[in-house]
Amino acid sequence: xxxxxxxxxxxxxxxxxxxxxxxxxxxxxxxxxxxxxxxxxxxxxxxxxxxxxxxxxxxxxxxxxxxxxxxxxxxxxxxxxxxxxxxxxxxxxxxxxxxxxxxxxxxxxxxxxxxxxxxxxxxxxxxxxxxxxxxxxxxxxxxxxxxxxxxxxxxxxxxxxxxxxxxxxxxxxxxxxxxxxxxxxxxxxxxxxxxxxxxxxxxxxxxxxxxxxxxxxxxxxxxxxxxx
Ligand code: ADP
Ligand code: ADP
Numbered sequence: 001x002x003x004x005x006x007x008x009x010x011x012x013x014x015x016x017x018x019x020x021x022x023x024x025x026x027x028x029x030x031x032x033x034x035x036x037x038x039x040x041x042x043x044x045x046x047x048x049x050x051x052x053x054x055x056x057x058x059x060x061x062x063x064x065x066x067x068x069x070x071x072x073x074x075x076x077x078x079x080x081x082x083x084x085x086x087x088x089x090x091x092x093x094x095x096x097x098x099x100x101x102x103x104x105x106x107x108x109x110x111x112x113x114x115x116x117x118x119x120x121x122x123x124x125x126x127x128x129x130x131x132x133x134x135x136x137x138x139x140x141x142x143x144x145x146x147x148x149x150x151x152x153x154x155x156x157x158x159x160x161x162x163x164x165x166x167x168x169x170x171x172x173x174x175x176x177x178x179x180x181x182x183x184x185x186x187x188x189x190x191x192x193x194x195x196x197x198x199x200x201x202x203x204x205x206x207x208x209x210x211x212x213x214x215x216x217x218x219x220x221x222x223x224x225x226x227x228x
Contacts, residue, residue: 001189002064002077002156003029004050009059011045011213018057019045021213032183032190034221036200037210043193044161046210050191051080051159063156079150080159087134087145094130097121097148120151123182139167140175147182157189164199176203200224 004027011020020042027033035043048054050061052073061068068076087096097117101108108116121127124144134142143163150158163179164172180203183190194200200207201221209217209224217224 001029001187003027003031003062004157004189004191005060005062006046006050007060007062009046009049009061010057011042011049011054012057018213020049022059023210023213023215024059025208025215025218027189027191029189030187031206032180032192032204034200034204034207035191035193035210036195036197036207039195041210042213043195043210047080047159047161047191047193051078052076053080077153077156078159079153079155079157080161081143081146081150081163082161087142089134092131092133093121093126093137093145093148096134096145097126097152100149100153116152117148120148123151123185124148138171140171140178143167143175144178147179151186155188157191158183160190160192160194162194162196163192164194165196179203 006023006025009020009023010018012018023046035046037043045054049056052068052071056069063076063078088099091099094117097120098113101113101116118127121130124147126141126144126148129137129141134145137145164175167175176199192199192203201224205220206218207221207224208215
């Protein structure tokens with residue numbers, strides 16, 4: 001686990017207004033920060049720069065004590081949970097969760113893989129579904145498999161990009177509760193992107209409001225609510 005520290009981060013795609021404009025934000029180790037704002041305000045771009053899928057035009061990004069601007073995504077030890085889950089349809093739940101460990105060749109014995117997968121699946125209450133394929137799971141269960149894949153890697157932070165926007169309202173409510181509980185249990189640094197006000201006001205320790213690439217406000221959900 002680690003802190004994430006952004007110092008004057010800029011992303012300029014073309015000649016126009018920067019997609020992300022001088023964002024500075026320090027996220028503490030174990031903190032849960034919600035990044036909220038209207039469509040097109042730069043949320044995904046900022047998240048993608050943190051995870052390393054997008055180059056940073058200027059500014060400094062640190063994970064823990066380390067400047068990671070030039071580090072490849074896989075060397076940043078972060079886990080991104082995507083909106084569309086990005087599960088492998090031909091693999092079982094077990095194999096989907098185990099997949100990141102199998103990529104790290106020779107690093108884990110079969111026993112170690114098994115232990116990690118079972119611990120993650122029990123945490124996520126997926127024990128009874130380990131032999132199923134993603135097509136035979138509900139949306140919420142698929143979401144949990146995607147999180148399981150992040151958990152087994154023991155990543156330094158979770159990054160969520162609108163993870164609940166494909167779910168119906170009821171499931172979204174359940175998953176909100178579940179993600180909040182899980183984040184607290186794991187104590188893992190989390191950045192969560194959403195345009196949903198309810199998620200912003202109920203999930204995190206702090207809410208960062210982005211508008212046209214500019215960080216307008218950073219406050220506790222309560223603090224944000226109390227402002228005029
Ligand atoms: P959000 O996630 O808040 O909806 P984005 O980060 O996707 O916003 O986009 C921020 C701005 O940057 C938008 O104006 C978008 O059109 C622009 N943008 C995003 N990705 C690219 C890209 N690859 N090339 C050019 N412009 C982009
Ligand atoms: P999201 O639903 O996450 O906001 P978008 O539909 O905005 O995603 O973007 C999908 C992909 O297209 C992303 O990889 C984003 O970087 C890219 N993209 C977004 N806007 C532009 C743009 N104006 N020019 C080029 N690529 C873009």
